[in-house]
Amino acid sequence: xxxxxxxxxxxxxxxxxxxxxxxxxxxxxxxxxxxxxxxxxxxxxxxxxxxxxxxxxxxxxxxxxxxxxxxxxxxxxxxxxxxxxxxxxxxxxxxxxxxxxxxxxxxxxxxxxxxxxxxxxxxxxxxxxxxxxxxxxxxxxxxxxxxxxxxxxxxxxxxxxxx
Ligand SMILES: [Zn+2]
Numbered sequence: 082x083x084x085x086x087x088x089x090x091x092x093x094x095x096x097x098x099x100x101x102x103x104x105x106x107x108x109x110x111x112x113x114x115x116x117x118x119x120x121x122x123x124x125x126x127x128x129x130x131x132x133x134x135x136x137x138x139x140x141x142x143x144x145x146x147x148x149x150x151x152x153x154x155x156x157x158x159x160x161x162x163x164x165x166x167x168x169x170x171x172x173x174x175x176x177x178x179x180x181x182x183x184x185x186x187x188x189x190x191x192x193x194x195x196x197x198x199x200x201x202x203x204x205x206x207x208x209x210x211x212x213x214x215x216x217x218x219x220x221x222x223x224x225x226x227x228x229x230x231x232x233x234x235x236x237x238x239x240x241x242x243x244x
Pocket of ligand 1: 115116117118119150151152153154155
């Protein structure tokens with residue numbers, strides 16, 4: 082008879098006898114998403130030092146902690162952070178376009194030049210929305226994964242109903 086796997090047994094005992102005290106030990110209750118593995122995989126934290134400028138004209142070092150996938154090694158992102166970032170960028174772009182519209186069509190008389198400037202602002206806004214590539218990729222891969230899972234569940238349910 083083989084030696085029982087202790088961590089597995091401890092997990093089993095814990096979930097069987099104390100299901101109501103299961104706690105999520107992650108900081109904010111959400112695991113980071115790996116866009117390459119398309120899953121909430123295990124991750125390692127990597128420290129990164131960034132040079133930042135302070136208000137006195139000097140610089141200081143800021144340490145950031147980024148989760149990296151334990152399977153493929155790529156950078157992982159928390160979906161709530163990605164959503165917040167995208168909302169912030171969209172709000173910023175919306176305000177920029179409101180300001181551009183006011184300047185181009187209200188402050189100055191609407192001419193071909195002001196319309197051209199407005200179109201230029203629209204182009205900048207379109208580019209600005211596309212800048213957070215990693216956040217957009219994480220959310221889109223998560224959504225497509227969820228959609229695939231729902232489709233698979235629906236197919237399994239239909240197959241089960243037909244039997
Ligand atoms: Zn991965």
